[in-house]
Amino acid sequence: MSTLTTPAGTGSATTGAGTEQGGFVSAYADRTAPAPIPFARLLKVEARKMFDTRSGTWLMASVGILAVLASVAVVLWAPDDQVTYGSFAAAVGFPMAVLLPVIAVLSVTSEWSQRNGLTTFTLVPHRGRVVAAKAVVALGVAVGGMLVAAGVGVLGNLLGSALNGTDAIWDVSMADFTAIVLANVLGVFLGFMLGAVLRSSPAALVGYLVISFVLVPLTMTLAAAQEWFADIQPWVDWNFVQSQLFEGLPTDGEYWAQLGVTTATWLLLPLAWGLWRLGRAEVK
Amino acid sequence: MIEIHELTKRYGDHLAVDHVTFSARPGRVTGFLGPNGAGKSTSLRILAGLTPATSGSASVLGRRYADLPNPGLEIGVLLDASAQHAGRTGREVLRVAAETMGLPRTRVAEMLDLVSLTDDEAGRRVRDYSLGMRQRLGLATALLGDPAVLVLDEPANGLDPAGIRWMRDLLRDHARRGGTVLLSSHLLHEIEVIADDIVVIGHGRVVAQGTKEELLHDDRTLVRAPEVGALAAALTAAGWSVERVDPADPATGLRTDASLATTGQVALAAGLALLELRAADGAGLEEMFLQLTADTQRETAA
Numbered sequence: 001m002s003t004l005t006t007p008a009g010t011g012s013a014t015t016g017a018g019t020e021q022g023g024f025v026s027a028y029a030d031r032t033a034p035a036p037i038p039f040a041r042l043l044k045v046e047a048r049k050m051f052d053t054r055s056g057t058w059l060m061a062s063v064g065i066l067a068v069l070a071s072v073a074v075v076l077w078a079p080d081d082q083v084t085y086g087s088f089a090a091a092v093g094f095p096m097a098v099l100l101p102v103i104a105v106l107s108v109t110s111e112w113s114q115r116n117g118l119t120t121f122t123l124v125p126h127r128g129r130v131v132a133a134k135a136v137v138a139l140g141v142a143v144g145g146m147l148v149a150a151g152v153g154v155l156g157n158l159l160g161s162a163l164n165g166t167d168a169i170w171d172v173s174m175a176d177f178t179a180i181v182l183a184n185v186l187g188v189f190l191g192f193m194l195g196a197v198l199r200s201s202p203a204a205l206v207g208y209l210v211i212s213f214v215l216v217p218l219t220m221t222l223a224a225a226q227e228w229f230a231d232i233q234p235w236v237d238w239n240f241v242q243s244q245l246f247e248g249l250p251t252d253g254e255y256w257a258q259l260g261v262t263t264a265t266w267l268l269l270p271l272a273w274g275l276w277r278l279g280r281a282e283v284k
Numbered sequence: 285m286i287e288i289h290e291l292t293k294r295y296g297d298h299l300a301v302d303h304v305t306f307s308a309r310p311g312r313v314t315g316f317l318g319p320n321g322a323g324k325s326t327s328l329r330i331l332a333g334l335t336p337a338t339s340g341s342a343s344v345l346g347r348r349y350a351d352l353p354n355p356g357l358e359i360g361v362l363l364d365a366s367a368q369h370a371g372r373t374g375r376e377v378l379r380v381a382a383e384t385m386g387l388p389r390t391r392v393a394e395m396l397d398l399v400s401l402t403d404d405e406a407g408r409r410v411r412d413y414s415l416g417m418r419q420r421l422g423l424a425t426a427l428l429g430d431p432a433v434l435v436l437d438e439p440a441n442g443l444d445p446a447g448i449r450w451m452r453d454l455l456r457d458h459a460r461r462g463g464t465v466l467l468s469s470h471l472l473h474e475i476e477v478i479a480d481d482i483v484v485i486g487h488g489r490v491v492a493q494g495t496k497e498e499l500l501h502d503d504r505t506l507v508r509a510p511e512v513g514a515l516a517a518a519l520t521a522a523g524w525s526v527e528r529v530d531p532a533d534p535a536t537g538l539r540t541d542a543s544l545a546t547t548g549q550v551a552l553a554a555g556l557a558l559l560e561l562r563a564a565d566g567a568g569l570e571e572m573f574l575q576l577t578a579d580t581q582r583e584t585a586a
Contacts, residue, residue, distance in 0.1 A: 280336055
């Protein structure tokens with residue numbers, strides 16, 4: 001019986017009463033509310049979280065590694081007359097276009113699949129701010145990755161033409177490069193949307209592969225076989241519209257209208273819905 | 285200070301949390317006791333803003349969780365020690381949390397030291413951690429911002445006896461310095477040894493709450509004897525009420541409203557030997573808790 005009431009019982013009962021009456025000096029009594037967490041800090045934290053796991057480090061490193069491998073492949077195997085910057089840009093750009101959306105997917109879904117969202121969202125209860133920080137970081141990585149790729153392509157082109165003993169051919173304009181960056185930024189948004197809607201790494205990655213690699217030949221076949229679909233395709237098929245950016249920066253207004261319509265329908269609406277649900281979903 | 289008012293969470297037609305109201309006060313350790321599946325974790329998740337409530341409210345230091353400007357500095361939460369990115373090292377988990385809260389990196393080393401994770405252990409990835417190590421890492425994360433309020437879901441899970449002892453001292457010390465501690469457990473003993481206030485929950489409802497003294501207090505006497513039947517008859521004959529602690533197991537003895545001295549005298553007069561004679565303190569709480577647990581187990585089995 002005595003073990004139940006002493007010393008913890010009486011000891012803390014005294015302190016408890018003291019705190020309530022204000023006589024007891026509590027180490028926590030006079031605290032003022034801390035300053036809010038600035039958005040810049042969230043950006044730093046989310047950027048850090050992209051690199052601080054082994055898988056994250058390698059995913060990021062693979063952007064650079066694949067760019068180098070693709071350049072080396074062009075130098076070694078491309079016919080001499082095709083050693084142009086355009087070839088390097090295409091070879092380096094492809095792995096980039098595949099990888100960047102994956103990075104965006106994982107940055108969102110890992111909070112759920114790895115369950116560290118439990119800590120993330122208790123430290124920052126406003127999930128929208130966390131997701132916004134992730135979006136900014138993913139875009140930064142995409143643009144940064146593109147610059148790395150462009151740089152590797154430049155080195156490859158210089159090296160390739162030097163080995164061939166020809167002048168380096170620069171056949172990619174600033175407009176072309178801008179279009180490619182825009183295409184990749186849209187790709188990142190696709191990954192981000194899938195991550196926010198599905199909140200599961202495997203599901204979102206499969207969704208991404210289906211959209212990017214399964215859907216494309218299907219709609220191509222459909223467009224080839226059915227004239228009505230070929231007519232409306234530029235207005236309904238986001239992949240079809242986005243992929244044209246890799247061919248150069250379109251100048252006609254109709255193209256941009258098509259890009260706007262398909263992006264709003266297939267990316268922005270689902271993303272808005274996904275974010276709305278993400279704000280309410282249980283974090284377990 | 286934590287205040288939970290009429291908190292309710294409904295999943296389809298299942299009421300996981302049913303109008304739960306209680307508060308955890310500064311300077312005290314509040315134990316949240318209930319069988320598995322009683323609604324403890326759901327209540328705590330709602331408190332931490334991770335699960336939306338169907339109705340009712342929960343506040344920390346007078347504010348909704350979502351309105352805390354930098355929650356880690358005001359409330360330390362450990363809901364599930366295993367919920368960490370498996371590929372991060374323990375030290376990195378703390379660094380990310382410290383950076384989010386805006387704390388200096390030196391704080392990370394202090395916390396690792398406090399929870400006795402060695403340099404080598406802190407450098408390992410969380411996937412290679414034992415449950416006990418994860419629990420220590422989780423506690424370190426919760427304590428990182430030196431918050432006034434601590435909320436811990438089953439913190440003793442996976443800790444060895446020395447670790448449990450260490451954690452109890454840590455939490456009691458936190459309360460002694462004026463902090464608020466709310467911890468849950470499905471083990472009565474775990475709560476009994478540490479809590480000042482106890483809230484018992486079953487089937488989503490609060491079934492009892494009060495200070496430990498109030499809940500454990502029982503005027504009756506507990507007595508065990510080899511010949512339980514004869515003793516029960518003797519006490520009944522003397523005009524006292526008698527009740528078997530566990531009708532299925534005579535060795536658990538009897539509870540009677542006769543005093544300690546009277547019970548002894550009745551036994552002496554009847555020539556009966558005793559095995560144990562003491563105040564029935566805590567018996568009521570234990571009984572209620574066993575009943576709750578048995579109900580839950582029946583439901584799970586059915």
